Amino acid sequence: MPEGLSTNRKCEKYATCLADQLQFVIRYYSRTTQDPEKRISASEANALSGAGIDIVVVYQDRAREMVDFSHHRGEQDGQSAFEAAGAIGQPHGSAIYFAVDTDVSKDQIAAYVVSYFQGLTARISQLSGGAPYYRIGVYGSGRTCATLKSAGLVQLTRLAEATGWGGSRAYQDWDIKQFVTAKPLCGLKSGAWQRCVTSKDDFGAFKPIGAVAGGKTKPSLLKVIADNLNLRNVPTREGNTPIAVLPHGAQVEMLGQSAPDWARVKATLNGSEFTGHVHTGYLEPMKRALAAPGKVVALPKLPEAYWKLDNKDARRTSTSSRASVIGESGAPRRSDATGAKQVKMLTAILQWLDVAVSERYQKSDGKTFCNVYAADYCYLAGVYLPRVWWTGSAIAMLAKGQKVVAAYDTTVREMRADDLYRWLLDFGESFGWTRFSDLTELQAIANAGGVGVICADRATDGLPGHISVVVPETEAHKADRDAAGNVTQPLQSQAGGTNYMYGSAGPHWWLGKQFVGHVFFAHV
Structure with a gap:
């Protein structure tokens, strides 16, 4: 028995x-x-x-x-x-x-x-x-x-x-x-x-989909044939928000069938591994694994884009020059120190920016400035998150090796939160950003002196998304955790409809129906 x-x-x-x-x-x-x-x-x-x-x-x-x-x-x-x-x-x-x-x-x-x-x-x-x-x-x-x-x-x-x-x-x-x-x-x-x-052969026991006792089997590889395919926590469209969106042609590793017409798969996005469930109607077998590319012409890495760097008019007490990152003198910076020293520096940046009070980040004329605040925080932390980015024509010139000078609305344009969502997916990795699916990991990176962001793309064209920064926990301010210690709501700082040095737009704000997608990124 x-x-x-x-x-x-x-x-x-x-x-x-x-x-x-x-x-x-x-x-x-x-x-x-x-x-x-x-x-x-x-x-x-x-x-x-x-x-x-x-x-x-x-x-x-x-x-x-x-x-x-x-x-x-x-x-x-x-x-x-x-x-x-x-x-x-x-x-x-x-x-x-x-x-x-x-x-x-x-x-x-x-x-x-x-x-x-x-x-x-x-x-x-x-x-x-x-x-x-x-x-x-x-x-x-x-x-x-x-x-x-x-x-x-x-x-x-x-x-x-x-x-x-x-x-x-x-x-x-x-x-x-x-x-x-x-x-x-x-x-x-x-x-x-x-x-x-038990005296029964079948009493409902299982091994997780894809688990192999004693070793691994050769993976079954498939590719996405939909324009975009939602990777979900559970094998249903009902009542759950996608973990991520897999683009057309993406390679996934089949772990096994999770339900009729659903499979549990692994996929790599922006250098990070994601596991979830997809509808099998949008997958087809790969004839062979994606081959390593042959000889390719390496394009030059795109440089950071700024509009009027070190602009002294871009200060906390002013509502002008928001297209520039903060240029006010005396701002604290995060240095190359590690661990606790970096955490102290990030906390000093938070306190100095004073988002809840500073005029630069206050809502006005129906506009909010989460993007401005996130870019300023990252800039002082020594991490690149664009306040402005190269236009398409400028990128084409840079790809040819031509020198491009920042010209407002000609070679560079301002980045809203929904633009930052796309930028993180398309360019973030080349500027040191790594994508995560685990909020506990994201908070741990911030607690160790790294920089994290949560960014969501608005479903309605023409309306801005939202971005918040994930910040180190303090004795007085903590992330929300479940009984097992897993982070359910990271400690965040934001500008927006309401500005918070420590706080956000609400629990799991990025899952709101107004957003079509969200990403978690960190810069260690």
Whole structure:
């Protein structure tokens, strides 16, 4: 009988040891937990699978009071579970068990729990575009398992270890059974895990899409045939914002099918690797991998463009000369120092620019100046983010090796936030910018003295996008993090409708419907 364990502790570092003794590990999805180890991460799932261990997942926030069970709460938890499954690459057809971690009566099941499972099933079905991508299971008492399975609300059951709960002693139709366990195992302390067994060949366990135990296989390469293809967190168009947009002809590595008509893939954009889900209707096999280019004519690197560099009229107390980067004397600069010294310098730049007060960045005549502020901050930090950039004709001349002098609206033009979005994608890498998908990494770079930006492109032509800078955390000002310490909202500074030395346009402002795309970039 296959053996496993259930735990709310991270198992990544114990994977090799556990693989010698177990066939599966049960871990958790959760939206509201404050326990930093409860939620399984993609890296942990890959480590377990790499060691040859199958994974079973249970969705549980609290699930012990009747207020935790309603149709609406089921819809919320179903969506959260679906998103978590997509993030770690859980394959279509495997199971998500949902916890009912209390001894509920027959009347309570009828009044609360049934509605909860109806809600979560409805939401997962909606997100799946029909039949649910994942099978639904329940963790709970024998009474709960039997009632929900006979009602057709679950396909799989995991019997809790509490034999005193209603119907548990008599219930035999379980797929997984849990036992009280009180001994350490592979670094997991006594009481931190429970022994589980299964008598079934199929109990909803899985390995993440693309995970290969013991090594790697030859990658299957495909190319994008759409003009643009959204790379998504989960395999559906419903209710999730793309991670990135893959251009026509982009090469992707197929990790495996994630749902009908969807695949989990890896792609490299601006030198950084992204993993997500795409619709397979916009992919076709590559006859061969993209060949290394032959002999090419190297174009000269485009120089930085400025309009009136060191312009003394471009100062904090003036609203003129915004096309120039800040030229006021006495401005602090970030030097080539490292670590804590650079952080102090960046903090000094923030305080000196004083975006909330300085006239240069204040909204006027319906215009906002996030682009001006971001360019000034980067300039003082020794990082190039253009306040003006070369026109197309100027770039053509520069490519021919001709000397070009900055002439306003002739050879250079001002850059709005939506222009900066495109510039970062097209030219950022050649000026030291690296694209990121992970907000935790982005904040870590700022905390180490680097410069980060978040930039979003406006969906409506002619309207500006928005850009904010990601800044080092202080004792008084912190990024928002989840229970596991992952950054959910970096610490930012911005000009805009409201100016903040520390603050932004709101949680996940870049996901607003007014924006058609967003990017995270950092300059180390």
